[in-house]
Amino acid sequence: MSTTSTEESKMTRETQETLLEVDDLKTYYEDGGLLNSNPVKAVDGVSFEITRGETLGLVGESGCGKSTLGRTLMRLEEATAGEVKLNGTDITTLSGADLKQFRNDVQMVFQDPDSSLNERMTVGEIIREPLDVHDWKTPDERRARVRELLETVGLQEEHYYRYPHQFSGGQRQRIGIARALALEPEFIILDEPVSALDVSVQAKILNLLEDLQNEFGLTYLFIAHDLAVVRHICDRVAVMYLGNIMEIGPADEMFESPANPYTHALLSSIPEPDPTVARDRITLRGTPPSPRDPPAGCPFSTRCPVKIRPDQYTDLDDDVWERIEVFREVLRERSRAELSLSDRVRKLIGRETVQAGMDDTLTELFGGLSVPVSVMDHLKEAADYAENGDEDAARAYLREEFGSVCDSERPDQLGVGDRGRLSLCHRHDEQYDEPAAVFETLVQ
Amino acid sequence: MSTQTETEIPLRQRVAENPQPALVWAAIGAVLVGVELGAILQVVVAIGGVIVNLVPGDPGAALVTSLQESLKGIPTLVSREFIPNQGYWNGSEWVGTFLGLSPGQAWAVRFVVVYAYAFAVLGWLWDGYKRYRQYYRRADWTPRDDVVNRFRGHTWGQFGLVITIAFVVMAVFAPALGPTTMEQNILQPYDYEINYFDEESQTVETALVGEANIGSGSQGAGDENVAPMTYDDYGRFHPFGTATNGKDLFTQVVFGARISLTIATVAMGIAGIIGLSLAMITAYYKGLADLAIVLASDSIQALPVIMVLILMLVIFQNTWVRDLYDGAVLIILIFSLVYWPFIWRSIRGPAFQVSEQDWIDAAKSFGQTPGQVMRKHMAPYVFSYMLIYASLSLGGIIISVAGLSYLGLGITAPTPEWGRLIADGQQYVASPSWHISLIPGVLITLVVTGLNAFGDGIRDAIDPQADTGDEAAATGGGA
Ligand code: SF4
Helix, strand or coil: CHHHHHHHHHHHHHHCCEEEEEEEEEEEECCCCCCCCCCEEEEEEEEEEEECCCEEEEECCCCCCHHHHHHHHCCCCCCCEEEEEECCEECCCCCHHHHHHHHHHEEEECCCCCCCCCCCCCHHHHHHHHHHHCCCCCHHHHHHHHHHHHHHCCCCHHHHHCCHHHCCHHHHHHHHHHHHHCCCCCEEEEECCCCCCCHHHHHHHHHHHHHHHHHHCCEEEEEECCHHHHHHHCCEEEEEECCEEEEEEEHHHHHHCCCCHHHHHHHHCCCCCCCCCCCCCCCCCCCCCCCCCCCCCCCCCCCCCCCCCCHHHCCCCHHHHHHHHHHHHHHHHHHHCCCCHHHHHHHHHCCCCCCCCHHHHHHHHHCCCCCCHHHHHHHHHHHHHHHCCCHHHHHHHHHHHHCCHHHHCCCCEEEECCCCEEEECHHHCCCCCCHHHHHHHHHC | CCCCCHHHCCHHHHHHHCHHHHHHHHHHHHHHHHCCHHHHHHHHHHHHHHHHHHCCCCCCHHHHHHHHHHHCCCCCCCCCCCCCCCCEECCCCEECCHHHCCHHHHHHHHHHHHHHHHHHHHHHHHHHHHHHHHHHCCCCCCHHHHHHHHHHCCHHHHHHHHHHHHHHHHHHCHHHHCCCCHHHHHHCHHHCEEEEEECCCCEEEEEEHHHHHHCCCCCCCCCCCCCCCEECCCCCEECCCECCCCCEHHHHHHHHHHHHHHHHHHHHHHHHHHHHHHHHHHHHHCHHHHHHHHHHHHHHHHCCHHHHHHHHHHHCCCCHHHHHHHHHHHHHHHHHHHHHHHHHHHHHHHHHHHHCCHHHHHHHHCCCCHHHHHHHHHHHHHHHHHHHHHHHHHHHHHHHHHHHHHCCCCCCCCCCCHHHHHHHHHHHCCCCCCHHHHHHHHHHHHHHHHHHHHHHHHHHHHCCCCCCHHHHHHHHHHC
16 A cells, blocks of 8 residues: 555656645634624735645644645635645535545544544544544444554554553553554644654654655645644745735745745744854734734735835834834724723833823824824824714825835735735835845845 | 454454453353343233233233243242242241341342342443453544543432432332332232241241231330331231331332332433423524424423322322322323423533534534434434433432322332332321331432432533532523
């Protein structure tokens, strides 16, 4: 079995056959009980492909929708729109026998090995269950298969009659992997498979996963929030933010020179393994917007450090420009929830303030800066709207005045380089400066 | 110890390889069954008789009766025939009692033998479990071992278990425990005669049981009272004294235990099955299914339980349902309907908690069916919680049934019921006949306490951290 699939994988790697094709996939949750509440747009129009035998990493902060994407591919969540084609068949609409066959071909390894194994069942029963569900051969052969799998993942046959409680986290994850392998799937979704484990164990599990991939010609979707892990194991990487894939491309290239501003920011937040390479840290301000109410333009536009400015403000002082963005975020947060405004300001600029009205907020934000009179007038105008309780009007006013293409138009995935890299950013358009160039100026 | 081949061996072969522990256990079992063989066969034949009765034309009726007759010849250890206590004094010695002992002593011997036998059987089962665990089980540790071990260290829970077992034994062996029989003393007293020694004429006389009963009632006054552990004028021994109408109180109490425990456990069993199934469904499907059941259970829980019971019993007063098993069937049905929302609510929280576990998603991801997910991956975690709430509410049902009978609504007379006994003796509480009300009352308190202690024990054994587990889960269920 192993030899044939290894040969197969070699062959398919050469022909670059597409295993999984995701086209404009959307997963929304309608869980709000309130009137006119927007659905949570956990996955908001995602397209990518996975080639047979490769490992695609899916990274992003928690809450960016990467787990939901994985669960949608697994048919644990229902897709709201779009297509997911496995070997050319759309799996979002499968049912009955076809769905069961799909359940045979795609498996998942879960993040938390404490929660992913039923602790009232023996290890043998746990690994055997998929075989039982799919009526795999005879019961005797199933038992033999389980013993074989235990050895495959580095456990011993006598562990068959033990319970998950008797194993360490790493061993439990091996059990989960054995269960995922039981039905000889071609595609495995690894949902942060090592993030709950000790660092010392992580490497062992990652090596095991790589060995298994080589042995059985597996295709992986590796979900992670840890970029270092992804760099180690993935051929290509997709970076997710607020339900969108911001950038996707070969791992090495992306880590060398990130194209998308978000990837830039994300990479600069991890410690550089090579201390001789100086990389300046870019700290992102604020938090991602609510996935119920994502920005109309670029998903990253509320926090992007290199956001395109309208022509008349290109020469505006960087600090003033940043404070304007902060002010817009303050209004956005204020319209989202009736939380104490001063708390938000305090959080955003990291300063102690007392309860403040709109005017105080302006003073707080722009007090020490020399703000052009025209800019200040616009800000005061918006503050007046907000003072009267109409944050939406204030936001619209500011968007009108200070907004750019980043606020109004959703960017396309534009090609970067010649190895199939795609990045969701207006700055790859010829008329603007490339993000990398702008970052250069920022850190100087 | 575990090798590749051993994991494949079926239990029978594992026993064959190391037969001694199993053989010893089986031998003890054979002795325990042997001494009760007659009774066991009688039960089997009785069930056979019921089945034969269902066949039109009663083809084997004669055979069954002759079989039953012949089986009566087989001596059984725990039986009235083997250790008789109903005899009479002929002026110089006791006639017809076990080894010529006094009826009281003979009865005490039988009482002790019954309990000794019952605990021997339970001990034997426990020993069997331990032998299996030590010699034959393939897993050297299971999560359940911890629960068992924790319970073994829980004195209060064990006290509850012993009390509970004592009452269950009382219910199961009721016919052998009483100093007299239901049939003779309570149901058809005028169909039976007894011999007794007449002090005045110094001769052995005969009397109908019914007549004797009239002469031995406990009605407060000194000469009209048969106190616990005394003989009446007809030489009959009454461990708990007599009731107002002269019937033996102990016999009524043990049969009362039978009907109370049957109602409580069957009603709780039905309510538990409904509650558990619904908890599985709501936790698995959530959303609308949950909402529908919340509404249904809220509506039922909004009704005052006792009011519903009384109303229903009155409505069904003269129907055939009311007559099934002296009214117990109707009471069981009503209690199951009223109690399932309680059980469901108590275990809904734990059920939702377990439904959030990744192993549920894992099972779905490889295509496990919803039914199997609920059965294999959810129910085992919720079942123990259900056991806690069931054992805690059994007491409530027992009290309610007693309450209904006290009001004259529950179990129909003359079938003995604790509540009715209490009602009967109520007016004599402050008289020498205090025992009529007090003894059943104390027993109810004792069994309810025992069940609660048992429930506490299970809870602590399952979840040693959660010392306030029930409140938390119950309120969590209401969210
Ligand atoms: S489109 Fe604009 S806001 Fe979005 S990443 Fe590019 S520069 Fe930043």
